Amino acid sequence: MTNSTSKSASINSTVGTRSRVVILASGNGSNAQAIIDACQSNKVSADIIKVISNIPSAYVLTRAANAGIDALCIDHKRYPNRESFDLVLAKELDSLQADVIVLAGFMRILSEGFVNQFTGKLLNIHPSLLPKYPGLNTHQRALDANDEEHGTSVHFVTPELDGGPVILQAKVPIFESDSADDLAQRVQSQEHEIYPIVVNWLCSKRAILKSDGAYLDGKKLPECGYASE
Template sequence: MTETHAPLKLVVLISGRGSNLKAILEAIDAGELPAVVSAVISNRVDAPGLACASERAIDTLVLDAADYPDREAYDHALQGMIDLFKPGLVVLAGFMRILSPAFVHHYSGRLINIHPSLLPELRGLDTHRRALEAGHTEHGASVHFVTEELDGGPVIAQVRLPVLPDDNADTLEQRVLEQEHRLYVTVIQWIAEGRVSLEDDGLHFDGEVLDAPKQLEAA
C-alpha cells in the first residue's frame, strides 16, 4: 500500500521574474508535485513573478525593505508574514536578500534555496560569468538547506551540464535555468514525500545520512 501525505504547504519568496515559482506551480497543476503554494512574498512590488501567483488566486504580498530601519527589523516582519500561512517549507526562488541569522534559525530544516552553481564552488552572484572566466568545463545548479553561511548550507541535490565552447554568460545562464526548474521541483517533491530532512547529524535521504548531494541527469 502506497503511503500518502497531505500536500506540503509552501510559502515562496521571490524578487524577480519567478521562473522557478512558475515551474513549481505548473508541476502542482499537473498533479506531479504533492504541494500547495499558500503565499508568494516579494521584496519588490514590480516583481513579474507576482502576476503568476495572482492568476491562480494565490495570496501575494510585498514587503519593501525601505520601510524598515535594518535587516533584522525587516526579517522579523517577514517572518511574521510567513508564519501567518503556517508553511511546512519556505522556498527561496530568486529572493535577492541576505537573511539574518535569527530568521534562518527560525526556519531551520524548513528553508531551501536554489543556487546557479555546483556548490561549494562559486558562491554569491554572477556565477555564469565567473564559471567561464575560471575555465570550468562543468556548471550547473544546487538546491540546499539554508544556514547562516551564505550559500553554505547542506546541498540536497545538483544538476550538472557541460560548458560548451561557444557559451557566453547569457547562453550558459539560460541552459542552467532550464535545468533549475526540474531540479527544484524534484527536491520539493522529495521533501513533500518525507524523503529528505535536515537532522542534528546532517542531511538524511530515505532514512540514511546523505554524504554527498544527489545528482540529477541533465534533461
C-alpha cells in the same frame, strides 16, 4: 541532471496530506512558476498558499495572481535594517503555518535569527555546483575558470551564505563559444526540472535536515548531494 537520478528522483509523492508551501522571490519568478505548475498538476503533493516578494514590481507577483495564488509584497525598503524586515517576514510565515519555504530568486541575505527560526523548512536554489562559486556572477566565474561543466544546486538554507547542505544538483556542459548568458539559460532549464523534485522530497519528508547534514530516505547525502557523480 545526472542520469542516475531518474528513478529515485521521481517527483511523484506517496503522501496523502498536502504540505503548505510559501514561495519567496524577488524577480521574474521562472523557478516559482515551475513549482506552481508542479503543484497544480499534482506532481508535487503541496499547495502554494502564498507568494511573497520584497520588490513591488516583481513579475512573480503577477505569476501568482494569474495562478489564483495569494500574493504579498513586503517592501524591504520600508524597513531600517535586515533584522526588522526579517521580523515582519517571519511573523507572516508563522501566521501562514508554512511547512516549506522556497526561496526562488529571493535576493535577500536572511538574518541568522530568521534562518534558525525556520531551520529545516527553508530551501534555496543556487546557480553553481556548490561548494563552488557561492554568491553572485557564478556563470562568468565558471567561464573565467575555464571549467568544463557548470550547474545548479538545491540546498537547505543555513546562516552561512549558500553554505547549507546540498540535496540535489544538475550539471550542464560548458562549450568554448558560451557566453555567461548562454550558460545561464542552460542552467536555468535544469533548475526548472530539479527544484520541484526537491520541493516534493521535503514536502513528503523524504528529505530532511539533521545537525550533521542533509538526508534522503534516511541516508546521509554527500557534499554535492544526491547522484553527484
